[in-house]
Amino acid sequence: MADLLSVAEADACIRESMTTLPAERATLSRAIGRRLLSPVLADRSLPPYDRSMMDGIAFSSSSINPDKIEIAGLHAAGDPPPDALEAGQAWEIMTGAMVPEDCDTVVPYESLADDHSRITSRFKPGQFIHKAGSDAKEGDILIPAGTTLGAPEVAIAASVGQNSLTVPRLPRVGILTTGDEAIHPAATPKPWQIRRSNGPTLAALISMLGLPLNFHQHGPDDEDALTTLLEQAMESVDLLIISGGISKGKKDFVRRLLDARLGKPAFHGIALRPGKPLAFWPGPPDVFALPGNPVSALATFARFVRPALHQLQGLAPPTRLLRAPDSLEPLEHLTWLAPVAVATGKKTTLHPPQNSGDYISISPSTGVLEVPPVSSFSRSAALTYYPYAL
Ligand SMILES: Nc1nc2c(c(=O)[nH]1)N[C@H]1C(S)=C(S)[C@@H](COP(=O)(O)OP(=O)(O)OC[C@H]3O[C@@H](n4cnc5c(N)ncnc54)[C@H](O)[C@@H]3O)O[C@H]1N2
Numbered sequence: 001m002a003d004l005l006s007v008a009e010a011d012a013c014i015r016e017s018m019t020t021l022p023a024e025r026a027t028l029s030r031a032i033g034r035r036l037l038s039p040v041l042a043d044r045s046l047p048p049y050d051r052s053m054m055d056g057i058a059f060s061s062s063s064i065n066p067d068k069i070e071i072a073g074l075h076a077a078g079d080p081p082p083d084a085l086e087a088g089q090a091w092e093i094m095t096g097a098m099v100p101e102d103c104d105t106v107v108p109y110e111s112l113a114d115d116h117s118r119i120t121s122r123f124k125p126g127q128f129i130h131k132a133g134s135d136a137k138e139g140d141i142l143i144p145a146g147t148t149l150g151a152p153e154v155a156i157a158a159s160v161g162q163n164s165l166t167v168p169r170l171p172r173v174g175i176l177t178t179g180d181e182a183i184h185p186a187a188t189p190k191p192w193q194i195r196r197s198n199g200p201t202l203a204a205l206i207s208m209l210g211l212p213l214n215f216h217q218h219g220p221d222d223e224d225a226l227t228t229l230l231e232q233a234m235e236s237v238d239l240l241i242i243s244g245g246i247s248k249g250k251k252d253f254v255r256r257l258l259d260a261r262l263g264k265p266a267f268h269g270i271a272l273r274p275g276k277p278l279a280f281w282p283g284p285p286d287v288f289a290l291p292g293n294p295v296s297a298l299a300t301f302a303r304f305v306r307p308a309l310h311q312l313q314g315l316a317p318p319t320r321l322l323r324a325p326d327s328l329e330p331l332e333h334l335t336w337l338a339p340v341a342v343a344t345g346k347k348t349t350l351h352p353p354q355n356s357g358d359y360i361s362i363s364p365s366t367g368v369l370e371v372p373p374v375s376s377f378s379r380s381a382a383l384t385y386y387p388y389a390l
């Protein structure tokens with residue numbers, strides 16, 4: 001294993017050689033889930049005016065007689081400030097309306113007599129008014145740069161007039177799968193052929209991640225054909241995922257063709273199962289050559305490619321720390337990417353394949369757990385979980 005990198009070395013190599021993509025402005029529905037690059041400031045105080053929190057009446061507590069209310073009229077949300085009230089009068093006021101300057105209290109309909117002529121329960125002067133500027137002042141930083149944008153941040157941005165935000169561009173992804181034996185899923189295989197599954201799997205994952213798939217092709221085990229496809233793929237993507245043809249076979253051309261075009265990879269070969277033949281060429285475009293075995297392709301996508309796609313967007317890796325399932329046993333010399341099913345409120349369960357070609361046994365799994373080799377494994381230590389997608 002002397003020439004094989006450790007997983008930590010491979011990880012560091014990827015992290016150090018990749019940068020965040022350049023910035024773009026994205027509409028709020030395209031910005032959610034991404035990293036904010038410029039802060040969002042309050043363009044006015046929030047709330048911008050004293051806001052009624054209830055449907056009911058508004059009045060001045062110093063001049064009202066709770067047993068004899070005179071309604072001056074309706075003051076609804078969106079209405080400009082009304083005329084001044086006379087002593088003893090109240091406005092019918094709606095939630096979200098600006099509380100008039102001469103009013104300091106709101107009483108909800110539920111605390112009024114049916115004809116609104118009396119207040120039937122005790123009230124506190126000042127109640128049910130969301131005071132102007134009590135949430136934020138003009139110029140306050142409401143969302144600092146570096147925040148990963150969620151639904152509350154979208155609400156804030158919209159409320160201060162920012163319909164688009166500055167975020168790193170989304171990585172444009174390419175997929176090139178290889179193999180003479182692997183035919184289109186819609187075709188009928190000969191006895192010596194299989195229907196290819198890596199392309200559809202990777203494309204589905206990219207779609208779930210909301211990333212543009214700019215290139216998706218399958219190539220035969222033929223140097224000229226693969227060279228043409230590689231050239232095409234490189235033109236339009238930030239990150240290219242290749243599957244198959246990266247091991248030691250007579251028809252495994254991927255390493256040789258990429259060496260000719262890009263030079264030696266940053267690494268090729270990791271002390272890892274599955275995924276030992278994984279290779280990486282830093283870009284742009286960044287190129288990952290995943291092993292063709294379906295379990296290896298999926299596991300190495302989750303462990304290396306997905307975090308790399310996050311890094312291109314300036315996002316932290318989408319990982320979690322988990323306790324090892326009871327039945328888990330580490331491998332002697334290799335890090336193991338163990339397929340596991342993780343669900344809220346349930347024990348993490350292990351779904352190991354018989355070998356890296358057995359994608360049936362892993363079907364309940366939701367991601368892989370990184371299990372260090374026996375020499376550095378500790379049952380009490382948390383392990384890192386890499387989900388396939390969400
Ligand atoms: N002499 C050695 N042979 C192998 C080694 C080794 O170290 N020495 N490593 C083994 C390991 S580990 C793996 S993993 C595989 C990876 O090989 P390749 O990346 O070259 O992949 P292929 O040979 O093209 O395919 C492997 C396997 O996967 C199937 N496959 C390929 N593409 C697809 C697809 N799109 N959909 C479904 N299945 C696919 C293919 O039919 C093969 O069965 O190498 C070992 N060999």
Ligand code: MOO
Pocket residue numbers: 272273274275276277291293296356357
């Ligand atoms: O390492 Mo391979 O990726 O055993 O299947």
